[in-house]
Amino acid sequence: MPAPVRPIPVLVKGLILFLAFNLVFAVWNPSSLDKASLYNHLFPGRERFPFGEDPAQAYNLSLFDLNAMFASHVISAGVKPVGEYRVLMIGDSSTWGILLKPEQALAGQLDAARMQTCNGRTVRVYNLGYPTISLMKDLMVLEAATRYQPDLIVWPVTLEAFPVDRQLSSPIVANNAERVQTLIQKYNLDYNPMDPAFSSNDFWLRTIVGQRRNLADLFRLQLYGVMWAATGIDQAYPSDYSRAQTDLSTDLTFDGVQPPVLNPAKLAFAILEAGLRSAGGTPVLLVNEPMLISSGKNSDLRYNFYYPRWAYDQYRQMMADRAAKNAWNYLDLWNLAPANEFTNSAIHLTPAGEALLAEQVGKSILQISCR
Amino acid sequence: MLADALGLIALNGANAVQVRTTGWMWVLLYAYAFQIYLDFSGYTDIALGLGRLMGFKLPENFSAPYLKPNLTQFWNNWHMTLTQWFRAYFFNPLTRALRSAKKSLPVPAVIFITQLATMLLIGLWHGMTANFVLWGLWHGLGLFAHNRWSELTRARFAALPAAGQKVLNVGGVFLTFNFVTLGWIFFALPTPSISWHVFTKLFGLA
Numbered sequence: 155m156p157a158p159v160r161p162i163p164v165l166v167k168g169l170i171l172f173l174a175f176n177l178v179f180a181v182w183n184p185s186s187l188d189k190a191s192l193y194n195h196l197f198p199g200r201e202r203f204p205f206g207e208d209p210a211q212a213y214n215l216s217l218f219d220l221n222a223m224f225a226s227h228v229i230s231a232g233v234k235p236v237g238e239y240r241v242l243m244i245g246d247s248s249t250w251g252i253l254l255k256p257e258q259a260l261a262g263q264l265d266a267a268r269m270q271t272c273n274g275r276t277v278r279v280y281n282l283g284y285p286t287i288s289l290m291k292d293l294m295v296l297e298a299a300t301r302y303q304p305d306l307i308v309w310p311v312t313l314e315a316f317p318v319d320r321q322l323s324s325p326i327v328a329n330n331a332e333r334v335q336t337l338i339q340k341y342n343l344d345y346n347p348m349d350p351a352f353s354s355n356d357f358w359l360r361t362i363v364g365q366r367r368n369l370a371d372l373f374r375l376q377l378y379g380v381m382w383a384a385t386g387i388d389q390a391y392p393s394d395y396s397r398a399q400t401d402l403s404t405d406l407t408f409d410g411v412q413p414p415v416l417n418p419a420k421l422a423f424a425i426l427e428a429g430l431r432s433a434g435g436t437p438v439l440l441v442n443e444p445m446l447i448s449s450g451k452n453s454d455l456r457y458n459f460y461y462p463r464w465a466y467d468q469y470r471q472m473m474a475d476r477a478a479k480n481a482w483n484y485l486d487l488w489n490l491a492p493a494n495e496f497t498n499s500a501i502h503l504t505p506a507g508e509a510l511l512a513e514q515v516g517k518s519i520l521q522i523s524c525r
Numbered sequence: 526m527l528a529d530a531l532g533l534i535a536l537n538g539a540n541a542v543q544v545r546t547t548g549w550m551w552v553l554l555y556a557y558a559f560q561i562y563l564d565f566s567g568y569t570d571i572a573l574g575l576g577r578l579m580g581f582k583l584p585e586n587f588s589a590p591y592l593k594p595n596l597t598q599f600w601n602n603w604h605m606t607l608t609q610w611f612r613a614y615f616f617n618p619l620t621r622a623l624r625s626a627k628k629s630l631p632v633p634a635v636i637f638i639t640q641l642a643t644m645l646l647i648g649l650w651h652g653m654t655a656n657f658v659l660w661g662l663w664h665g666l667g668l669f670a671h672n673r674w675s676e677l678t679r680a681r682f683a684a685l686p687a688a689g690q691k692v693l694n695v696g697g698v699f700l701t702f703n704f705v706t707l708g709w710i711f712f713a714l715p716t717p718s719i720s721w722h723v724f725t726k727l728f729g730l731a
Binding site: 209378 | 545
């Protein structure tokens with residue numbers, strides 16, 4: 155007859171094991187855990203970073219672990235092939251491709267074109283956009299992406315990414331404190347490495363209990379690999395959505411700044427320049443993203459939901475001046491697409507709008523590749 | 526926990542029409558088979574455990590059903606409380622009534638009617654939809670086919686050596702599990718047309 159179970163010793167042993175596992179995990183701090191991935195092994199790599207606000211429909215989720223994000227991306231699949239001209243495209247939601255399938259987004263369309271450089275290399279374009287508008291986030295991705303041997307980096311930007319005081323507030327930046335603190339120090343950026351916007355990374359948060367959300371996300375990301383492989387879907391595509399606003403308010407402020415002067419000190423050009431330095435010898439093509447130019451109510455005051463005309467015009471001039479002064483590869487495509495080629499936001503294009511953009515960016519890629 | 530994880534990739538009405546290849550369709554279907562088992566037997570175990578804590582000994586509801594070598598045994602070990610109820614209050618009375626009728630039917634016909642009727646009722650017990658009817662039919666026909674097959678082969682298989690019995694058993698488990706799993710298509714999906722689409726995809730016809 156089996157001995158009766160004595161609950162107190164069982165509970166004590168369980169508690170000791172629980173504490174021991176947590177402490178070992180926190181001390182060990184297994185940094186390589188997030189680099190292990192079933193993507194590019196069991197499942198094909200994702201064509202864009204994991205991001206999803208509705209995982210059940212999108213088969214995708216948002217997480218803040220940049221290593222896990224890269225590990226799930228097709229960019230991490232093996233070594234760069236000989237004969238590949240590798241273009242990495244960073245940027246915001248317009249690069250990532252909100253409401254677009256991966257092949258309809260800018261990177262997807264350029265990649266599908268299989269352009270040939272003048273020395274016979276095939277242009278492959280990788281979508282490393284992430285749907286947060288922040289130059290600091292772009293810099294963080296760019297810095298991590300340089301290890302993938304890019305031949306060119308395409309960096310679409312828009313004024314909304316520039317306000318100095320918004321750079322640390324996006325969740326992916328705030329939750330990558332160590333990376334961003336390193337960038338702040340490395341490029342001598344005018345931000346406080348101890349800014350309260352950064353998530354704390356104390357010992358207890360490194361235990362299994364403290365990391366439970368990150369570990370669960372990592373696990374779910376692997377599981378959604380099944381759905382990615384099975385369906386090729388990484389985003390929920392609603393049958394209907396609210397179109398970008400064309401009747402606009404009379405508000406003339408931008409980021410709390412009143413007209414008539416947009417102070418360049420309030421814009422994060424330092425981060426943009428840090429990004430250009432971060433690329434090292436790899437050329438960077440900066441693209442001022444197309445945006446919706448409204449002809450609706452108050453369109454004489456504002457271009458769209460984001461921008462009063464005075465602020466955007468000054469931003470464009472600043473970008474043009476800096477590009478000329480510093481010999482940047484710069485394409486200003488702000489008015490490239492007609493208003494009907496925007497979807498749910500003033501910077502989200504339709505597939506046809508992306509095709510217009512791809513044509514222009516493609517030409518520049520070929521020009522740069524042949525220098 | 527496992528069931529919830531499998532729920533992320535299990536076959537459902539939305540993903541059934543999105544899957545692009547035969548192989549991945551099988552993966553989603555197997556995920557559903559294990560999700561429903563782990564989910565249902567998991568919370569039954571919680572109920573049993575809570576009952577024990579309060580001094581009640583409730584009946585077991587699952588006993589390794591996916592490891593049974595035939596469909597009859599599967600139904601003797603899957604959702605046992607439900608099947609025992611239907612056996613006691615529908616299947617047995619109906620069998621007795623048919624056998625004691627003035628103009629008695631042949632035994633196979635009695636088995637066919639009782640098994641089909643019982644499984645149809647069990648299907649409808651889960652919901653009043655065409656797919657639950659199809660699920661009931663699938664199992665009713667499966668049980669009848671197994672009954673007839675077993676009648677035909679019992680003597681021959683009983684004479685097999687131990688190794689042969691073992692192979693037969695493993696083969697039976699494989700076939701039964703896959704038959705039950707294919708039946709889950711009707712259970713998991715909302716309409717016969719989506720179910721048919723999944724069947725065609727699974728067998729490379731779509």
